[in-house]
Amino acid sequence: MINLTINNKKLQVEEGTTIFEAAKLNNILIPHFCYMENVHQIGSCRICVVEVEGGKTLMASCVTPATEGMIVHTNSERVRDVRKVIFELMLSDHPKECLSCWRNQNCELQDLGNLIQLHEFRYEGAKSKDVIDSSSPSIVRDSSKCILCRRCVTVCNEIQGVGLMNPHHRGFSTFIGPSEDELLGESVCTNCGQCVLVCPVGALKEKDSTAAVWEALYDKSRTVVVQTAPAVRAALGEVFAYEPGTLVTGKMAAALHQLGFDYVFDTNFAADLTIMEEGSEFLERVTNAFNTKEKNHVLPMITSCSPGWIKFMEHRYPDQLAHLSSCKSPHMMLGALTKTYFAEKMNIDPAKLFVVSVMPCTAKKFEITRPEMFSNGLADVDAVITTRELGRMIKDAGIDFRSLEDGEFDSPLGLSSGAADIFGTTGGVMEAALRTVYELVTGRELPGIKLHIKPLSGLNRIKTAELKIENPLPAYSFLNGVTVKVAVTSGLKGAAELLEQIKNGTSPYHFIEIMGCPGGCISGGGQPRPVNDAIRTLRLEAIYREDEGKLLRKSHENEDIQMLYRDFLGAPLGHKSHELLHTVYAQRSKN
Amino acid sequence: MYPVTELIKNLADRHGRERRNLLPILQGVVEQEKYLSEYSMIEIARELDLPASEVYGTATFYSFLEYKKMGKYIIRICKTITCSMKGKNQIIKTIEDMLKINVGETTPDGNFSLLQTNCLGFCHKAPAMLINYEVYTDLTPEKVREILTNYINKKGREE
């Protein structure tokens, strides 16, 4: 243990603790800016400097380890003085157009200003950059607002392994982004939006789609359908000052009705459908491998719900695309069904239908522009808004979210099982699939407390599990004694690790779930800020609560899904399914 | 195969394909090509299995790794304090008049680029300049004219 003194308070901390952490553990707040716990501690902004007695200079507390006998002052005259000057320097290279900035009142630079109380701007001068790149359907980069904290650099490189956001040039000319002439929309950007999630200011933001949605809502000739992803209900409340982890499913449905959507559907319905299709596809591949022993079987199969992950795969492992499930992501399935099954049923001209997806995700904005996502010349989904954008629309419409009575999803694309809920979190798709597949193969329920596969949940980067098949139904007798090996990862760096194994031929797995964002959709690029592991955990627990609160826990038991197959699709992997619910992938270049 | 692709491959063979070999490879390309084209940087990224953006970010950090097309001879005039005191502006003026280009430009025939650079470490012999890797010191307008004339003639002879 290390003994140190901070602001005359004697403290004991473990060796290796930084001054910043030591202070925090003892309820001393050191103003900070670029710091992100456990993720980004590089000491670049210098806001968190403190005075260490005997030191020639001040120390960045986020990177300086506490040492024995250290005497630290976090609020000395010098510290407060320089903190103000550094903040002024940040502002001197930042447009002060706060009122028109989309981050107004939700901006870490404003928060910092509030904290350290600045009342004059002494240093004015050159602005270093002014490029606005809106080439991407998902993310807009406004370099004029960038204050070079480099959080996006860390996330894009260390967490996601994409390596696109980087510092370029030197000195005052330094800028962060893809290289000088490269546009986000034409780059290897996966559109995951993790950079948007960590940007403290308005330099990185989702491409706004609310205008298009408002326009559709005001257009009387259109029938506007909205669907919401599983993870949205576990985070939307945070926009309205609910504690992280508060489920607001009912209020969300009510708010969507009040906004004027004609039908409020649930992407969860399509999540159940995904399990039927993807589960069947997995069984088909397993059958090829173990029964007919086809040489060309492709295992492991990898989930395909996460469009950021898909684009990453297309750029980095274009020769491994056969491992991807051919299933579209759930909201694309629901979009396609809305414009066919639902349109037929309600006798609505599909061209008059406008489908909006509310997603925790920025990559879905890109996904709907893919040429594969059009059926009969119509886009499966017309607009994607993020959880944050929905929050803005609700506020803009003057809806008092907190006082709303719970509403319901509409039929026939609204009923879902608990298995669909857990699609919102890492490990959830795999668990949902196994609940169905195991039962189809053995005729018995998936073993495990409350139908959960414990090793697959939680925030560890790579999680694995094994499931031994014993006494299967006669149709699957060839699987008797087989141990099915599965792996789950979230975040693209983990994905790359698993893909390298596949590439080298050393992957022991049969089935892999990959979600592009760390923690899965609960902390997708379109979710409310801030996101850290504590908040991830709270959202994750909310998702499992939603699952366990339902009587219907398995996708194949969803009666509306059964009706859909009976009335419209026929069987999983059937002709219609292939046409509407499955897709193909593109080979893209690595750089 | 483009010649530069071949060059990059050879450089990678010679220096290695680890991240720490990046600078020598970038330098090798600049030595031959005088600058790093977007194509070169993407090729280097491919060869070293790095994101292209990282190669770009690294290259643009260093003043001598030009990323805009440069002439065959890159003239770098030291602009730091002693050279500045000892008449580097006159030297620049002389070259600009002679080559009919401004600082930052390349002659239309692609032979000369004129740049300024920070301290070359010849303060006791100021003003100083580099032409490619060759140093010239104690410059006067006359001396610079003579040096450049030699380069122009040499260039003429080579053609």
Next chain:
Amino acid sequence: MPSPAYLLKRVDFIFKDEKDWKEILKNSINRPAHELINELISSELKGRGGAGFPTGLKWKLTAEVDDSIKYVICNADEGEPGTFKDREILSKVPLKVLTSMAVCGHVIGSKEGYIYLRGEYFFLQPELNKSIREFKDYCNEINFDFTIRIFMGSGAYICGEETALFESMEGKRGEPRNKPPFPSTYGYMGKPTVINNVETLAHCYTIFEYGSKRFYDLGVQYSRGSKLFSVSGDTPKPGIYELELGMSLVDFVDEFGDGDTKAVQVGGASGFLVPRKGFRETTIGFQGKLTGISLPTGGSMMLFNSSRSMYNVLDNYLEFFREESCGQCTPCRVGCQQLLNGIKAVKRGEKNALYLNKLMRLTETMQYTAKCGLGQSVANSFSAIVENFREEMIY
């Protein structure tokens, strides 16, 4: 009038011939490591790059770390404006530097050395490589396993900062790291590394050749030995001179000034500017407790006479720093730019003279909060110029 306390003393160690290098190498590597370390420690040699860290202690700390891979790096990224001594050493007595690197390898347990040579000195390569080959041949001959390679820089002043230099060698942007950890435990490729300036290594050779006493006897308390000075600016005799440490600036100006010296820049743009009235009380050395102020230096001595505008000098420095800042930390990246804007605005009359005080506060912030020495040192010349030549800043 020479000051009574001290007179300028010329020394000739560094450029004295290197013909005995084989013998010195062989003798040194047959001595136990602790003995060599003690030799360096008792010489009180301090790093000649400018920071002045005790060389013997640096070797000792690195020797004590247990690791099978360690590196010896010679910092030849000589970029400080006004400094040109390292090039001279590497072209005239390269084998002294190579010998000391190898001895360091023996002391700390390293088999690999690098010379990080600034891109501007590309032309030194062929000759230096020749010396390296000659050196390697002898190492092979005596069965001593040590390999030295040149690593070329590419034009970035900041790479002279040791951790930025490691980053650069690792193929990255030359951005300084956070310290701790220090190079003795976590240097190039995360391995324990000794990094010494070219001149420091040349002095090590002198110490191995003649023993620590010869070195210690030169100079004054806290500032032992001799040092190369790069003299430039308004002087009739610019060049490189080896002088004993502890000299008074007034003696220096007597010797090298042109009779009209109004200020001396000690230690380059990142060093200290001493106006005429401070010559007498200033000595050149490391934090010595002599009379007046003692200034450390990497050896750059630039003289300015009364025809020079100190505004132009400061403008030139700030532009240099603005371009050479790595762009990582806020105070340095933005500070250098806004200082430059600030003095221009005052000069043009857009801001009144009081604005200079606000700029002083900005440099003070940089001094206390910048991540590395570059940003921290901008205040040195800024405050001296603004305080002593305020009128030149305004009119």
